[in-house]
Amino acid sequence: MAVLAWVMMGLALWHFTIFLPDRFWGGIVGAFLAAIVGAVLVGMAISGFAVPGEDDTTILTAAEGAPGALLAMALVYAEGTRRERTRPGAHAA
């Protein structure tokens, strides 16, 4: 249940990347993958690298997916920006 909540949280936050310029590494799909993977990984890390069972999943557990998703998307964005800057003939969108 916790994994489901984390994935949903990651997917939910990913939707708001549409407001940012598309500089993600891998584009909107790269951001999507980062959000999901980041949410699950950091969620698990916060839970001591274990998946909380159905009874142990709370609103807080779901919220634990948020920092991971945001962090991962920020990393992908930073990497995308770096690549864009270093590309020959780079052009800011």
Added chain:
Amino acid sequence: MSDRRRNGLILLLVLGLLVASVVVLLQKPTRLGLDLQGGVELVYQGKPTPQQPRVDAAALDRALEIMRDRVDQLGVAEPEIQRSGRDQIVVGLPDVKNAGRAQDQVGKTAQLFFYDWEPNVLGENAKPDPTNQQVTGGTAAGRVGALPYFEAVQLAAKRPPAVERDNSTTDQFYLVDDARKRVLRGPEDAVADLTSEQAAPPGSKVVKVNQGTVLVRAEKPDAREKKKAAVAPNRYYVINDDPALRGTDIRNPEQNFDQGPGSSGEPIVTFDFTDRGRRTWQNVTRAIAQRGAASQVPGTDPQTAYQHFAIVLDGELISVPYIDFQQNPDGIDGSNGAEISGGFTIQSAQDLANLLTTGALPIKLDLISQSQVSASLGKQALNQGLLASAIGFLVVVFFLLLFYRVLGLIAGAALVIYAVYFYALIELIPITLTLPSIAGLVLTIGVAADANIVIFERVKEEIRAGRSIAAGIATGYKRGLSAIIDANVVTLMTAFILFILATAGVKGFAFTLGIGTIVSLFTAVLATQAALSTMGRSRLISRPSALGAGEQRFRWRFDFMGASKWFFSMSGLILLIGALAIGGKGLSFGIDFESGTRITTNLDRPATEAQVRSVLAAEGYADAKIQRLQDPQLGRNVVQIRTANLQPAKVQDVRAALNQRFGVGNNFSNDSIGPTFGQTVASSAVVAIIASLLVISAYIALRFEWKYAVPVLIALMHDLLITSGVYSLVGREVTTSTVAALLTILGYSLYDTIIVFDRVRENVPRMPRAAFSQIVNRSMSEVLTRSLATSFCTVLPVLALLLFGGETLKDFAFALIVGIASGTYSSVFIASPVLTHWKERESVYTRRRRRIEKEHGGKVPAYAAVGAEAQEERRREAEEAQARNARGRRVTTSDEPEEISPQEFDDLVRDLHGDGAKTDGEPPEEEEVDAAAEPPAEEEVEAEPGKPPPAAAPAGPSSSTPKPKRDKSKRSSSTAAKRRGKRHGRRR
């Protein structure tokens, strides 16, 4: 073959099949499932035995045959016994009221073993003690000397393993509480099975009894002893698992009566031996007799020295007779057979004889699910299902008539034909009609209508673009077909995966969905095309308005991509709320997943929850969840009880207790699901979802390009998660039906996305200078009406299921409605924007975007632009074309499919004159590549730099070019059109 002859043949075939179907319907009865006619369903899981260490297909088949024989002996008409998955067997027994007896008879392993008693019974030190009557029971062997369960387990656990092929069991595990000296659970074949349903309580521990040692329950007290309560129940002997004979050594078992001199006249079971059995029997009884003679103390009663052999059936002592060494000093000759007596009733003796006749099952079978539906409940469910189907069918026909007029009439007739064919197939194959299969049937009504809508919208589009009615019909069908095939292939794939991987109940749904999809392709495409083409010249459809293809009053001109930010935000918010709901409330899993027993019944006398609880508490189920239901169709005073998983006998105990206190009505039904079954359902659902996603992605990647597959997957994920979130928010129970519905949502959501992406794919080569967002905007504006119409048409019958179906159908319908709404939304507002964002990163679209931004002051217009005059001219020309059609120029209008519309004609002329491609000083590298690969089209008439941004382009015919006429130039244009057909891509 001419079109007319072809159409005639198709119509003749349709008619012939219709007559044949009616004949089938009149002659063949419908096979109803247990949920529609009442009965018992038992699901067993095979477990290995020492003789059959692997549960393979052959062992399951042998078990299946034996079970079939047993069911025949129960006298059940039309039983259904089939394999399910790798290791399960599903037994459906219509009209069986006593689930307990059915379970006893059908799934009992019936492993019969004969043991030499005294040398094998273990004493205090876990060693045989043949002379100790405290251990063997002496003259009361089988009843005296047995130990309490806990002590027996502890004693057995001291024995080392003694593995032999003829052992009756493998290692066995028990969960015990040392402090309270109680065996809490077991025996199980694996440690995990002990805790699969509930965690082990604190202070408990697992005890292992090695193979080679077995616990057998002492003989049951017979009726007279029961009354006297002289024998303590549930005591056990611990014996060496070294059987002398087994069930395979006997033959011809029969129920008889003890009729010898001085006999009791009680029911007994007699049998003969096989050759091997006879020899072994003689040897064993000789050894027992000789041992008895040797142990006799002179001067004492010889009876005290009699030795015994034990008959054990599935771990229970049936009888422990002695061998009279004086009468049989050389053992007993087995040629006259033998008998088993032991306090049988006639029924129990018959049952044992039947079990021995059919033989032992080659594997052990664990009952993992059991459900019982009363006949009246089944009838009610059937009526609700049929009512929902009929209403669903009628509203779809009504919608088609309202929206498409004459076309709707044809589609309605096709739906009627579809329903007749489909029902005939159900009876012919035959398919057992269950509630899930009714849901599948209703859904395929929507799918069949969807196919018609896709084509009709295309026909209307062609006619509005200036084609004659006959040509519009021909072209519409021709060009709409590939989208329908794509969409239906995906539905078929989903149905196939569901059928292969899902549990039994869902298989029916998948099968009807698959069959329905194939039949609907025939009726909705072939039959309607033949009918419409035949009618093409009739006065009935001489005017475009008769087909709903009059002047288009409303055209979508919405900046879908521009607004996608807000739609994304909305989805994000819904998912955020869903995630928090999943975290906070979780999902309410039904007993299908969580294991347990659900009893629903009406009571003769009213009862509060507390009163029902007091009855259940007396039975040991104080923690049961009790709910009063208001369901007039089930009767008055309806209660639903949920407890931990109960065996059928326990369910009958609960029923008897409720009956005694409140009177149980005729709508008693129960479901018991074991933990293994729940795990199977959950894991098969996950596998089915993953398999569907993989197959669907591969198909999209092949049919479109791989970049189209990723947004589709994201949209599917969006739909599934939103549906899960909604389930969590409303607290609705998640059942196997929900899982089936979720998987159907996958297929449906994709159906819708394919319709949109198909048009995007088609428009890409038509708009070689447009930004991808403009291509998508235009595609959306063209197909949104169609997409909404198909979704609405599918929702209608599903809504009928939700309003008029029974509980199971409502489960399906709720998930489907949420999924269809989410699927339609995600196709337009999630999948397409993701595709746009991703594709616009490609260099060709990046350059186009930069150019357009440069031309339009840093902004990209929502729609690719053409000059305002051209726009006006196109509109006027389209009106003229429609007016011509309305005047009925059918005598001179060609109905050849290859006739091109004025709009296409404009494109062709520009193409031939070579204008367009290089009119605006475009950087050569991109456009040259584009122009070489893709022909120029209407969007090439773009505003030149410096001119103000023009208005958006309509879909109507273009201006400033000659109108198409049926002369030489027309013919040459048609030829060019044929040439260009492949290059342009076709509208679908």
